[in-house]
Amino acid sequence: MGPLLLAPFLLTAPLLCSAKFTDHGTFSNPASNVRPRFRYWLPDASVDAEVVAEDVAAVAQVGGGGMEFVPFFDYGGALNSNPPVNWSTYGFGTPPFVELFKTALQAHSKHGLLMDFALGPNQGQGVPASPDNEGLEWELVPFSIEIPKTGQFEGVIPGWGTGDLVSLVIARVKSNRTFSYELPFYTGDPLTISYDEFELDHQSVIERTRQVGSSGHVRLSLPKASSGSHYRMFAFYERLAGYKNLRFPSNRDDTIFDNGSYAVDHFDAKGAQVISQFWSEYILTPELTQLLGQVGKYAWEDSLELEFNITWSRSLPRRFRQLHGYDIQPYLPLLTFQQNTLATQQYTPGAFRCYLDTADQGIGYVNDFRAALVAGYKEYLGTLRNWAQGLGAQLSVQPAYGSIMDALAVVPSVDAPECESLSFVDNIDLYRAFSGPAHLAGKRIVSNEMGAVQGAAYNYHFPALVRSVNRAFLGGVNQMVLHGQAYSGPYPNTTWPGHTSFRYLFSELLSPKLPSWGNGMKGIIDYISRVQYLLQTSVPKVDVVMYHKQSATSLKPIYQGTDLLREGWSWNYLSSDNLFLEQAKVQRSVLAQDGPAWKALIIDSTQNLTLDAVDALDRFSQDGLPVIFSGGPPGYYPSEDGSDLERFKRKLSRLLKSPKIHVVANGGVANKLKTLGLRPLVQVNTNGACYTSWSEADGQSYAVVFSDSAKSTGTITVQSTKTPYLLDPWTGTITPVLVYQRTRTATTIPVALGVNQAMYFAFGNAHGMNIAVPRYHVQQVPSHVLGSTYLPPRGIALHVARSYQASHAVLSTGKKVLLKAASVPPAFPLSHWNLTAEHWEAPEDLYDSQTTVKYNTTHQLDRPISWSEVPQLSNASGVGYYTTKFQWPPSDTAVGCRAHGEALGAYLKFSQVVDTLAVSVNGQAVPQLDITNAAADITEYLRPGENLVSVTVPTTLWNYLKEILDELVTAGQPVQFLGGTPTRSEAGLVGTVSIVPYTHIFV
CATH class of the missing domain: 2.60.120.260 (Galactose-binding domain-like)
Structure with a gap:
């Protein structure tokens, strides 16, 4: 069978005008635009440009769509404090780098590929700059001392000279303890973390910043502390953090390249402007600008692996007051512990932790602080997004997770939000959380840094990759960026098989130096490409959505029930922030009708609702969307001093009494959906755990069923009576499904899946597929029928294996056909x-x-x-x-x-x-x-x-x-x-x- 066009499956959603974003190719031969790209680890700009061009050509040879071009510099120097070449000469943005960057772009153009480009070295968090540039990363530094029992203090406040004083806070400590705990450390021995904990009398917290003199001197006279308590002074200073995303030893200070590269402020437009101004001054020649317009796809930044004492921006106090209507300065003592980058700074959470003697212990102020960070981060992303689009590219970022922000709140701010298989541990539930806000906001691409596995360097097997890819696909991800491709040329002080990023810590070092590159890699890439074609040219439709709000993304599985999975229900998650997007509207009793079209919204008792979210749920239910509370009422997500708690309880109580709201026990969601007359888009009846997905495009529909970690046999039932087809992404072929049962409203298809196998079906009009389809079909066959083929004009041929028992095939015409197979040789x-x-x-x-x-x-x-x-x-x-x-x-x-x-x-x-x-x-x-x-x-x-x-x-x-x-x-x-x-x-x-x-x- 020759190449097959799937013209009816093209997505009609508005895209950028550039053909590089709109050319999808065909199912059998997807265009570069939809093919997976390789994260390319460029050691530094000293390498051979011809080899870089050859590496680009190698991507084309195995069917890749291009590179995500990452100037690695040994993870910003973290893995190598003494690089073998001078990074002042070969750093990001230097003339050698610009020439190498041009070579990579030209090679992509030559081979018809597209290239993503990191915004800076290492993970793209910043660029070379003057260390006093106010657009660089800021941090907040805390100090604390005990005030004498007399309550009298006169002297210089602690930490004076560390930076600009933001706040001096005095509070009475009602109790204090010292805690220690152990964390596993990469060296093998656990690391002990110790900190002091202070319970603060909330009525005693007062800011005294204005009393501090120009030399840091202050005089305080406080009431005498009661027995068992004492007063503490907390001083907070803001300063440029000086954190570098590229660091190396240098005795020179002639240019900004001698200092490496500094992370920028990620919570203010100024940080984005530092990046854009650097590119304009040092990289964007007219020729490069033209090349980026031709083949540049995404300006890219990795996860937020920044280092702070306390996460901060100089503009945060102003932004906080605009957002919440009060000042954050008196409550800064609540931000001294685990308010930096949670993923990378777990060993330095802070020297002391403070909480209030209130019901919520002051968590409302922490929530508001993190919400202000989200607002600043959105400003940063929006500024970068506008700049990237001005170059004819788009913005792809791994947003917020690992930091102290709610990633779901930020996902809609990025053209192509990206997650990663490493941090998301291939968990479909976590992927569905990440993709939910993207689907709601109409994002065409949800990307994934795919294939990073600890301890699997040069030892990563393709079935493991395919399993990870399939799990991401079922989680709503539709673009893979493979981690990663190694520079294949020589590099100083490096042995065979060549430069190895991360020093063997993570997989995979893909290149022609691997036996698999020329012996099987293309088949894997083509499989991924064809599935991405299907998913990128259609709009995902998801059965239900669940509420999930965190002030810091935990990356832990969320929904613990099994009732939905058993029957094939698909789901996403939305944060309270997402409920107020313009797309979050209920029409015809579904949420986001033109997008995922969720048929119900579920709130689990483990979740915490914001006050505004209660109003949104009430509005949705009044508009006809089924709203289901599972396991009892949820908790309260506090803001400020938590004084809205009673108001929240009243509103929630009224909501739960509404006849339009449904309350069920744990595990009862699926049954309630049935009683409401709802059915999953792809209903599963198999003997193994199967995940499903459904998407639609221009009158056609796709169903995907994935058997997770075990073999599964049984049936799937879809709510469609259009002609079913089987799509084979491994070969690019499309054939009619010949064995199925049909009712007035649904189609049931038998399935038999191997371990971690996914099957792909299309439902559409036969004339649109240009594929011969019989006028009848087979409704029922015994288990020893291995397959079937339509061979016109003779009809449907069943592939019948050996069996001694008499059996029959039942046709849609009502005819029964005897299947004699006793003489067939055994396997x-x-x-x-x-x-x-x-x-x-x-x-x-x-x-x-x-x-x-x-x-x-x-x-x-x-x-x-x-x-x-x-x-x-x-x-x-x-x-x-x-x-x-x-x-x-x-x-x-x-x-x-x-x-x-x-x-x-x-x-x-x-x-x-x-x-x-x-x-x-x-x-x-x-x-x-x-x-x-x-x-x-x-x-x-x-x-x-x-x-x-x-x-x-x-x-x-x-x-x-x-x-x-x-x-x-x-x-x-x-x-x-x-x-x-x-x-x-x-x-x-x-x-x-x-x-x-x-x-x-x-x-």
């Missing part, structure tokens, strides 16, 4: 394999990182086993070339299959795939196999007599590298692993390879 395994192992090894000179020594050995195997179990291959890596033979037909019993004039055929099945495989039968290539359930109908390749099966299987480099780790360095640094060195991994062809004969029976 049999293939044995006596010849293996030619192509070894990939380092050269004698380990510092010759460009040379890979290859040689062959041959091995005879009774059955496929891992290289790690073959003594001569236990420490080997490379490519395995396997061959074996079998006789066809396998026995004379096949004659009985011809009683009705039907031919005998066969499937080739693999019980397990370790990496990927390419298969040929009698010299004819079999189309790419789905590595999560590897099987192929090989009937057309068979011939009477002896048949040859050839299988090519790459391995990772790990089993070989493991033996020479002590000799390897990258940029002069040794190999480093967290938690010990991984053991050998499986490699090569393993498990059982079987031939499963069948007979064609036309029905």
